[in-house]
Amino acid sequence: MADTITPRDQDYAQWYQDVIRAAKLAETSPVRGSMVLPPNGYELWQNMQGALDAMFKATGHRNAYFPLFIPKSFLAKEAEHVEGFAKECAVVTHYRLKEEDGDLIVDPDAELEEPLIVRPTSETIIWDTYSRWIQSWRDLPLKLNQWANVVRWEMRTRLFLRTAEFLWQEGHTAHATEAEAIEETRQMLDVYATFAEEWMAMPVVKGVKTASERFPGAIDTYCIEALMQDGKALQAGTSHFLGQNFAKAFECTFQNADNEQEYVWATSWGVSTRLIGALIMTHSDDKGLVLPPKLATTQVAIVPITRKNADNQATLDAAYAMRDALEASGVRVTVDDREQYRPGWKFAQYEVEGVPVRLAIGPRDVENGTVEMTRRDTSEKESVQREGIAETVGGVLESMQAALFESARQRRTDHTHVVDSYDRLKEVVEAGGFALMHWDGSAETEAEIKAETKATIRCIPFPGQFEGVDTEEAGIDPVSGEPSERRVVYAKAY
């Protein structure tokens, strides 16, 4: 039987761990901070990759691959960047082990001349390469994406949300003008928002980070922020306008149409396996994982109710016929005809693993032309006709995708509050939710609030994202008493 899952209202953090374990999405490994991703977890990531990759290509990007290792000297070239990443990086110093007295030791004679950093992000190695690839305006824009593993030596790790090694994509683009680079930065933020909402069924707020939360080396960091079930925010994707910082650090110039040398303008943008953590905390429940149908590896599991020492052929045949009909209409479906597990065990397993629709078919169904359909999000169970099963199931998958989004959107609306006093801010972020409050724009106020409440400014939101609230209206910062140009989004965050 499926493992026990702690109810959310009892211990949300434990619930999160339990769902991951029970749904076999990830586990800790003997390597501190590194996850093992069993098939359920890795394939979910692959499904996300597939959807994102198509969106990247549709916006004119191509994939490339750059080295895992970054020479130490590269990291040093951009001042803020090194400041941000040097403190938590894996350093390769030797290239050989040897046996000594029966022990395997690091060979002291095999020390590298220059230590290598396992990439925490690839701006430096990529801009070093771009400085050779880009000569003229004809080479621009250069719009590449990389699917890769990266390593940041995080001290306190949590599956998916913060791990030493994680999987991600990082886009790195080069442009002739500032305006074009900013347009790219915002376009990719829109791509991420569309992916979050249409595929993950997870509503997000789009905005800009304050200086203190910016990517090291960026001029501006745009982000999408989601609200988890427990009222904490989660940064789900970032898109950085890098200005000419990396072009200057790596001497990347181009000859413009007037034969003048100019520095190239840059962007970078990324999302990671962290999105799986966001997905879990947006939709899942006390019974386990709930997956939006568009991202589920298996959308429909068919369980034939067979009996030992009986003739089950008619039941199995009916199950296979349904599978064929569903497959033909593009549904990802499996028939679980394994004999070593009982039907009840299988049903429980698919529930905990978040398969959107389960179909159980027994001898009586075979006679009646019916099948028992259970929908994962609502747990609704109904007997439906097998005739036209592809249309029936297709409709359920679509309506489940929409319902998950709607329910997450409603929850966010319920937990988003216009706040006009420091006390109310404390209340809202303590209870969990987004607080839309005026900010005077100073780092001091931001830091003071963070120190006292642990809430941070998740973003300075783009206009028009909160129904009935004009975040662009000027006012007074209730904490400092200073004038404020707009409301920002405060919350505690993962």
Add this chain to the structure above:
Amino acid sequence: MADTITPRDQDYAQWYQDVIRAAKLAETSPVRGSMVLPPNGYELWQNMQGALDAMFKATGHRNAYFPLFIPKSFLAKEAEHVEGFAKECAVVTHYRLKEEDGDLIVDPDAELEEPLIVRPTSETIIWDTYSRWIQSWRDLPLKLNQWANVVRWEMRTRLFLRTAEFLWQEGHTAHATEAEAIEETRQMLDVYATFAEEWMAMPVVKGVKTASERFPGAIDTYCIEALMQDGKALQAGTSHFLGQNFAKAFECTFQNADNEQEYVWATSWGVSTRLIGALIMTHSDDKGLVLPPKLATTQVAIVPITRKNADNQATLDAAYAMRDALEASGVRVTVDDREQYRPGWKFAQYEVEGVPVRLAIGPRDVENGTVEMTRRDTSEKESVQREGIAETVGGVLESMQAALFESARQRRTDHTHVVDSYDRLKEVVEAGGFALMHWDGSAETEAEIKAETKATIRCIPFPGQFEGVDTEEAGIDPVSGEPSERRVVYAKAY
């Protein structure tokens, strides 16, 4: 214009480098031994991934992901394995850099308790995990595949063929019986052979490695071997029967149906970006890359012959109409309507990049309902009707795929010789080719031949792969004079 390519008969190794550079498949990086893969190279790898991944799934495998880092102690657990990989591995010893006197240095206070190895292959970390996942016969077989980067600290590197970091897949399966594991090992070899022949259009010999060429830790290493244009062999994929070696090293046992504890039986198998090197040296020519249509990212490039300061709309419209027709029939096609490049430059570029079919359309073609089609492998140029272009092009792509395979097969036949004397062996391997010669089965004879001729036993071939030659017939090893049970394949190799 495209870079100059050294002719093959002048300097084959230089030709190889030139094709890679001109077709923008890969380049060296500032990190010793690590490649940069620009889009042309990486997307070719992705196309290979797509085909292989579908074949793995069709044979019951799922994808998973394991940590990049392997604790040093894990590597030590399997004696032959450590012997094989400890001498050439990247070792992470520290987890932080710090600034000191304006320099960025490895922080001596941030040394890891146990050094971590960047995976050269993942048997150890995976079997450590499997030992927790596998308890009972019900958990078997466990058939997983991982797409990943690995690092082997090679001293002499060559793009694609031998690099410090490379991309690959590694399958790792666990079975209840020896027979089932051997069957899996051979099945995956068949999958690789099918991929090589049907997708890469590259004929391969299937066989078993001798003990000296075995994977460190394997009982048997099966392989596919291809013959390059210059007569050197290239190992294109390996599938290992690992027996219970790793199960014993990592205490991975299962309870069988009779409630007894047994060690699990293992296989592993992999192919890598090395395949791109094989692809280049199988089909490409003095004009640049030649790609089999099934693996080409762009199968057809349409170049509208436009003129400056003229009305090109009709030409462009005809080009887009062809694109739409080709796309609708599933062809991967691009219209190159960039204005900053001349048509002649584009044509030369697509030739060097190995796009299978180029279509040039000018004003006269628009009037005549024609288009000029050029096929990459034969350089045949002909004027064809635009009506029915999808069928015409589809037929050419199919026939090109078949012709490339046939031509490579014919070349291999021409360079495969039955050899019955040491002198003839020397002649054959020196001129370049496969020599089918008797072998007495001793490591001494094998080593002696290798020392003198640099030729190695590429494999002990499966029966019936060489027309008119019964490699299973007994005879005499002409080098040692000892009896031999069969002929093996000798060649110099990459």
